[in-house]
Amino acid sequence: MTMLGFMRTDYETGLYSIAARLKSILTLTGVVVLTSALPQASELWKNNNQEQFRLLARKSLALVGVVQLLVMVGSIVFSGLIIKITSGSSFMEVKPAFRILLFSLVPIGLSNIAGGLVLIPAGREKRLLYSEIAGAVMSFIANLIFIPKYSIIAAASTTVASETLVCILCFWYIKKDLGINLIKETVYFIAEKTKDITEPFRIFLGNVLIGKKLPYYCPCCNKYLYSFKEGEYMRCPKFYNIDRYIGFDQKVVCPVCFSLPRHRIMVFWMKEHIELFKNKRILLFAPELSVCLWMSRNGISSTTADLYKSADLKLDIQDTKLDDASYDIIICNHVLEHVENYAKAMQELKRIISPEGFIIISFPVDLSIDNVYENNSITTPEDRLREFGQNDHLRVFGKNSAAILESFGFEVREICGSDCDSKIKPVIGPADYDFNKLWILTTTKRTFD
Numbered sequence: 205m206t207m208l209g210f211m212r213t214d215y216e217t218g219l220y221s222i223a224a225r226l227k228s229i230l231t232l233t234g235v236v237v238l239t240s241a242l243p244q245a246s247e248l249w250k251n252n253n254q255e256q257f258r259l260l261a262r263k264s265l266a267l268v269g270v271v272q273l274l275v276m277v278g279s280i281v282f283s284g285l286i287i288k289i290t291s292g293s294s295f296m297e298v299k300p301a302f303r304i305l306l307f308s309l310v311p312i313g314l315s316n317i318a319g320g321l322v323l324i325p326a327g328r329e330k331r332l333l334y335s336e337i338a339g340a341v342m343s344f345i346a347n348l349i350f351i352p353k354y355s356i357i358a359a360a361s362t363t364v365a366s367e368t369l370v371c372i373l374c375f376w377y378i379k380k381d382l383g384i385n386l387i388k389e390t391v392y393f394i395a396e397k398t399k400d401i402t403e404p405f406r407i408f409l410g411n412v413l414i415g416k417k418l419p420y421y422c423p424c425c426n427k428y429l430y431s432f433k434e435g436e437y438m439r440c441p442k443f444y445n446i447d448r449y450i451g452f453d454q455k456v457v458c459p460v461c462f463s464l465p466r467h468r469i470m471v472f473w474m475k476e477h478i479e480l481f482k483n484k485r486i487l488l489f490a491p492e493l494s495v496c497l498w499m500s501r502n503g504i505s506s507t508t509a510d511l512y513k514s515a516d517l518k519l520d521i522q523d524t525k526l527d528d529a530s531y532d533i534i535i536c537n538h539v540l541e542h543v544e545n546y547a548k549a550m551q552e553l554k555r556i557i558s559p560e561g562f563i564i565i566s567f568p569v570d571l572s573i574d575n576v577y578e579n580n581s582i583t584t585p586e587d588r589l590r591e592f593g594q595n596d597h598l599r600v601f602g603k604n605s606a607a608i609l610e611s612f613g614f615e616v617r618e619i620c621g622s623d624c625d626s627k628i629k630p631v632i633g634p635a636d637y638d639f640n641k642l643w644i645l646t647t648t649k650r651t652f653d
């Protein structure tokens with residue numbers, strides 16, 4: 205603006221000052237987000253909490269970027285109205301320059317965050333200064349060349365160009381000094397959030413308008429789906445041994461009821477045999493949402509049991525204190541790998557199931573080992589994570605799981621994910637660490653077809 209003042213008339217300078225003032229107001233989002241997040245960012249950096257620091261940066265950038273983009277588009281569309289309201293219709297001449305200037309809203313907002321919220325807390329103030337100097341130098345030279353001929357259009361254009369340069373340099377320094385590709389991370393972050401936000405609409409569209417044409421189906425919640433969503437495995441390396449999931453298809457969770465392949469396999473089988481479940485005494489260990497929802501929707505009632513979480517009965521599967529033969533059907537998924545003595549649990553299940561009844565059971569199986577692997581000396585979460593695949597698992601079963609179940613005196617029928625309709629996505633990839641089998645146990649020979 206100063207250069208404009210030297211090189212052009214007062215009228216033009218005055219016009220441009222209107223545009224510049226409006227622009228300053230419209231860039232407030234970046235300043236507000238920066239001011240409110242800065243203390244937290246500094247604290248996170250000081251405590252070397254890189255993960256949270258990056259997350260905060262991503263969130264702030266996404267917020268400022270999206271808001272500024274919307275403000276920019278809205279202001280371009282209503283630029284005439286904005287000028288009219290704030291300055292009067294006699295200043296319409298500034299409209300083209302104002303519109304150009306609006307393209308600086310996004311780079312200014314992003315530089316606020318990249319510079320103020322990342323470079324400064326990370327002790328790289330000089331990098332921010334260099335970026336700003338580069339922008340100022342560029343602006344000076346470009347103005348010198350273009351203002352005499354193009355006046356306020358040139359002033360607006362050089363502002364956009366120099367703000368963009370500052371923004372690019374800030375991100376470049378962040379990548380160079382801190383090794384963080386913040387642009388890429390933020391784009392992924394925005395893409396993921398957009399997917400989450402639009403999910404209910406896509407599910408609605410899928411079921412109401414397109415229905416069965418969709419590639420996937422969740423039998424637990426009876427919804428047709430565009431796709432299953434990514435599981436949390438890779439995001440929780442302290443809970444899951446993520447090595448066991450690398451290379452497998454991670455998109456296995458139902459976005460509506462959170463069912464996993466093992467739930468869908470079971471419900472798929474239950475659906476085909478639904479008559480067996482009517483008016484029966486059913487005991488459901490470690491109840492899970494997707495299964496409970498399906499049962500209640502189909503009028504199948506059960507008694508739920510858990511040792512830790514809330515359930516109808518609080519009991520230890522190794523010693524239930526229940527009467528002999530007190531249930532017709534027992535459902536016991538992913539429990540045996542958590543209990544101290546799984547043999548005791550199996551004997552207990554055999555005692556409480558009625559002679560005509562059956563048990564549906566599943567647990568994680570590692571197909572790369574032959575026999576069940578357990579080791580009493582492994583007690584810490586870290587060691588359990590490494591050895592058994594999850595930080596609260598006490599063992600992992602192997603290829604002979606069906607034989608183990610038989611050894612407790614059961615007839616065993618194996619249901620494999622690969623036997624089910626592929627629409628329900630019943631398997632996690634071509635997995636060695638396999639969640640995708642369940643077994644139906646009976647004490648006498650029995651067919652289910």
Ligand SMILES: [Zn+2]
Pocket residue numbers: 422423424425426427458459460461462463494
């Ligand atoms: Zn579902």
